[in-house]
Amino acid sequence: MLFQSMFQDEEQAVICTEPATSHVPYHVRLCTRQRSHRDHLEAAGHECILKDAFDFESPSEIANFIKAESLEAALALHLYRGGRLLREINQSADHLHVFLLICGLRRVKDPLYLVDAFSEWHQEEPNVYMVIVGPEVDPVFTREVEAKVKRSPGVRLVGEMAQEDLHAVVKNSFAVVNSSVSEGMSAAILEAMDLEVPVLARNIPGNAAVVTHEVTGLLFSDPQEFVQLAKRLVSDPALEKEVVANGRDYVRMYHSWQAERDTYGHLVRMLEGSPED
Numbered sequence: 286m287l288f289q290s291m292f293q294d295e296e297q298a299v300i301c302t303e304p305a306t307s308h309v310p311y312h313v314r315l316c317t318r319q320r321s322h323r324d325h326l327e328a329a330g331h332e333c334i335l336k337d338a339f340d341f342e343s344p345s346e347i348a349n350f351i352k353a354e355s356l357e358a359a360l361a362l363h364l365y366r367g368g369r370l371l372r373e374i375n376q377s378a379d380h381l382h383v384f385l386l387i388c389g390l391r392r393v394k395d396p397l398y399l400v401d402a403f404s405e406w407h408q409e410e411p412n413v414y415m416v417i418v419g420p421e422v423d424p425v426f427t428r429e430v431e432a433k434v435k436r437s438p439g440v441r442l443v444g445e446m447a448q449e450d451l452h453a454v455v456k457n458s459f460a461v462v463n464s465s466v467s468e469g470m471s472a473a474i475l476e477a478m479d480l481e482v483p484v485l486a487r488n489i490p491g492n493a494a495v496v497t498h499e500v501t502g503l504l505f506s507d508p509q510e511f512v513q514l515a516k517r518l519v520s521d522p523a524l525e526k527e528v529v530a531n532g533r534d535y536v537r538m539y540h541s542w543q544a545e546r547d548t549y550g551h552l553v554r555m556l557e558g559s560p561e562d
Contacts, residue, residue: 328444382519384415384485385458387451387473388465389422390430397430398464398487400437402508406515407439413519415462418454420445455480460518462511468492474502475540478532483518483525485511499524501532 327333334354384403388394396417403415417434421427421444434442446454455461461477461484468491475495477484484502486492496502503518505511518525 324444380412382413382459383457384413384460384462384515385455386415386417386462386464387455388417388419388463390417390419390427391422392426393466394419395464395466395487397433399462399508399511400433400440402512404437404439406512411439413515414439414441416441416443416454416458418443418446418451452476452480455482458482460485460515463487463492464511465489465492470495475536478502478536479540481529481533483528484532485514485518495535497531497535500528501535502528 336350386396386399388396390396396419399415403413407413407415417430417440431442434440455477459482461473461482463471463474463484463486465471465487466489468489470491471486474484474486474492478501484496486496486502486504488498488504488506493504496504498504503514505514518528
């Protein structure tokens with residue numbers, strides 16, 4: 286729902302809707318949970334207008350407010366009240382395809398590798414977006430990324446997010462992308478598989494060790510091949526379903542946190558000379 290609300294058009298401003306409660310004043314919540322959402326958006330160059338969902342009685346009232354304030358996007362923070370109202374405004378949001386690239390902003394992650402090709406694709410098909418999410422690691426390179434993204438239609442940059450929020454975003458995305466120059470074992474890829482989201486990864490040894498092409502995900506060797514594979518994934522629900530199921534089974538068989546916990550526990554007991562449980 287978050288991305289379905291955010292990316293309907295090229296946004297310059299965002300209305301955030303959140304219902305007040307009888308026991309927690311609106312301004313108190315504004316200074317806590319909403320502030321983090323607002324800070325993320327304003328850091329990415331957006332302006333925010335925060336409104337209470339209960340100020341609006343119908344989708345048409347929200348639509349009129351958006352038009353009157355010349356807003357180009359709306360983001361619901363309350364998925365029942367605010368999200369329901371926004372969803373009713375324009376059902377075409379269901380057809381958006383958000384490709385999520387999760388990485389710290391440093392050169393080895395190469396977050397700009399796909400930007401030009403993806404932006405060209407977005408101009409052909411406005412319902413596709415690429416969102417880069419991650420912390421600022423290299424300040425100089427971060428400024429370069431910010432400048433490039435500003436000039437690239439269909440590409441968005443979002444700052445670091447809490448793990449719970451990031452997992453919610455992953456679940457609401459169409460696919461997770463990895464474009465790194467070098468990887469050990471990408472946690473973002475494994476988490477996407479576990480969350481049952483398709484993976485498109487750059488064909489490098491670290492990624493190829495966990496992604497089997499057309500089985501547990503898709504591997505690309507250049508930006509043009511990425512776009513070709515992404516288009517194929519969008520247009521082929523059977524392929525999407527297959528790689529999701531295979532990816533889920535793979536990560537749960539070979540990267541289960543329970544199995545890793547037991548293995549580490551066994552190693553610790555061996556080092557301590559303790560008897561087996």
